[in-house]
Amino acid sequence: MTLIRYPTAPGRFPLIVFGHGFAVTPAPYASLLRAWAGAGYVVAAPVFPLGNANAPGGPNEQDLVNQPRDMSFVISRLLALSGAGTRSLADRIDPRKIAVSGQSDGGDTALAVAYDPRYRDNRIGAAVILSGAEIPFVSKIRFSSPSPPLLATQGTADTINPPGFTDTFFAAAPPPKYRVALLGAPHLPPYTDMEPQLGIVERASIAFLDYYLKGQSRALARMAAAATVPGTAELTSDPPIR
Numbered sequence: 001m002t003l004i005r006y007p008t009a010p011g012r013f014p015l016i017v018f019g020h021g022f023a024v025t026p027a028p029y030a031s032l033l034r035a036w037a038g039a040g041y042v043v044a045a046p047v048f049p050l051g052n053a054n055a056p057g058g059p060n061e062q063d064l065v066n067q068p069r070d071m072s073f074v075i076s077r078l079l080a081l082s083g084a085g086t087r088s089l090a091d092r093i094d095p096r097k098i099a100v101s102g103q104s105d106g107g108d109t110a111l112a113v114a115y116d117p118r119y120r121d122n123r124i125g126a127a128v129i130l131s132g133a134e135i136p137f138v139s140k141i142r143f144s145s146p147s148p149p150l151l152a153t154q155g156t157a158d159t160i161n162p163p164g165f166t167d168t169f170f171a172a173a174p175p176p177k178y179r180v181a182l183l184g185a186p187h188l189p190p191y192t193d194m195e196p197q198l199g200i201v202e203r204a205s206i207a208f209l210d211y212y213l214k215g216q217s218r219a220l221a222r223m224a225a226a227a228t229v230p231g232t233a234e235l236t237s238d239p240p241i242r
Helices: 025-037 061-083 105-115 163-172 197-212 219-227
Strands: 001-003 013-019 042-046 093-103 126-130 150-153 178-182 234-238
Touching: 001 061, 013 025, 013 061, 013 105, 025 042, 025 197, 042 061, 042 105, 061 093, 061 105, 061 234, 093 105, 093 197, 105 126, 126 197, 150 163, 150 197, 163 178, 178 197, 178 219, 197 219, 197 234
Parallel strands: 013 042, 013 093, 093 126, 126 150, 150 178
Antiparallel strands: 001 042, 178 234
């Protein structure tokens, strides 16, 4: 099953495919997904077959290695539905403008499908990784250059995916890349209901995607403003935002 949100206005829009974390569903992330759709994106959030909270027999994290291909399948299916003129998705997706995102294990999934040669989907033009990491059951990613632009966010008080996990893949990724440190924030709440962190993530990620998928020239300045909040959020960028 895949939950889909899309703008009410007519036209074609960029696509974001979002991966939920382990032992949850897309439901806790509803505010974030609505914000993306409201900003002019088609948002698709698959329920991973064995990693979701309601999986038969209980969630199985070993299936994480299969989730990148699940995400690619969702991209293919949605592009086919859009191209075929299927009901509400008829010609609604711009196939040249696709991003992936995810939180926790969903972030691991999005990171792999955007950058890992074993899973890489060349249709992806940007990635937003929310407190994610490299998939723990396989060897490290060998990033190529160029790669899709990267936005990574990370709570500094996260004890499930500690900051070092994000530090590792962020250091290895080629530019352009951006890291938002959410000071004192834990693992899941900044992406579900913790304010002002959720609002920061919404605004920063929308500005990032507006720049790299929609070509809005001033969007990086918006991202820097959204992600630089004294005592709450700090932004690292390569190259620097001028």
